[in-house]
Amino acid sequence: MRVLVTAGPTREPIDAVRYLSNRSSGRLGYAIAAAAKAAGHTVTLVSGPTCIDPPRGVRLVRVGTALEMRREVLRAFRGARAVIMCAAVADWRPARAVRGKLRRDRIRRPVLRLVPNPDILAELGRRKGRRLLVGFALEAAFGARGPRTGRSDPAVASAMKKLRRKNLDWIVLNGPATLDQERATLAALARDGRVVLWKALPKGRIAKALVRLVLGR
Numbered sequence: 001m002r003v004l005v006t007a008g009p010t011r012e013p014i015d016a017v018r019y020l021s022n023r024s025s026g027r028l029g030y031a032i033a034a035a036a037k038a039a040g041h042t043v044t045l046v047s048g049p050t051c052i053d054p055p056r057g058v059r060l061v062r063v064g065t066a067l068e069m070r071r072e073v074l075r076a077f078r079g080a081r082a083v084i085m086c087a088a089v090a091d092w093r094p095a096r097a098v099r100g101k102l103r104r105d106r107i108r109r110p111v112l113r114l115v116p117n118p119d120i121l122a123e124l125g126r127r128k129g130r131r132l133l134v135g136f137a138l139e140a141a142f143g144a145r146g147p148r149t150g151r152s153d154p155a156v157a158s159a160m161k162k163l164r165r166k167n168l169d170w171i172v173l174n175g176p177a178t179l180d181q182e183r184a185t186l187a188a189l190a191r192d193g194r195v196v197l198w199k200a201l202p203k204g205r206i207a208k209a210l211v212r213l214v215l216g217r
Helices: 027-038 066-077 120-126 154-165 203-215
Strands: 002-007 042-047 059-062 082-085 092-094 114-116 132-138 170-174 183-190 195-202
Touching (some): 002 027, 002 066, 027 042, 027 203, 066 120, 120 132, 132 203, 154 183, 170 203
Parallel strands (some): 002 082, 082 132, 132 170
Antiparallel strands (some): 092 114, 170 183, 183 195
C-alpha cells in the first residue's frame, strides 16, 4: 500500500538565525520509513530538519516549519492508504519572525509572543476516511518509574483519550528520554484496547515491529 510517514522536528523561526525547536532526532521516523519500504510498501517520508541519510527507495520531502509540514502532509495524504505520524511538530510558533537578526545591544527585555500551530494529526483524523492512521504521544510521566501499560497509568490514560479525540487506529506512547537516544521504550495502544510494549530496544527493531503490528507485515 501507499504509506505516508513523518519524521523529525520542526523549526519555527524567531529571526533569520534563531528558531524554536525540540530534541527529536528523526531516527525512529526514518527507521519506520525504511521498515515499511522493506516490507514492500510505497513510502513517502515528510521530514523536518535532520542529519540522517534518507532510506533508499523512499520518496523524501523535506520541510522546515509546522506550516510547511502540514502543506506537504496534506498533499501526500490524498494518495495514502496508511499514515504514521512520527514527527515532533512544534505546538507553537512565534507570532512574527523578525527580518534579519535581533541584536542583543538593542533589546533590553525581549518578549516572544507565540501562536498555536495547526494540529495536523487531528486534521487528518477528521479527513481519515478508510485510511489507517497512527499517531504518537509524548507523555513526560511515561517511563519515569519504569514503563507501565495498565489503564491506571496516567500516561496511558492520556494517550487513549488522544487516540479517541483524534480518531486514530493506533497511538504510540513515549517519553522525553527517547527523543535523541539510539534506544527507546515505547508502548503501542490500539483502538480496541490492545497494548504492546517495547522496552529499551534499538529504534530499528522497534520500527520493524511497529510496521508488522500496524500494517500487518
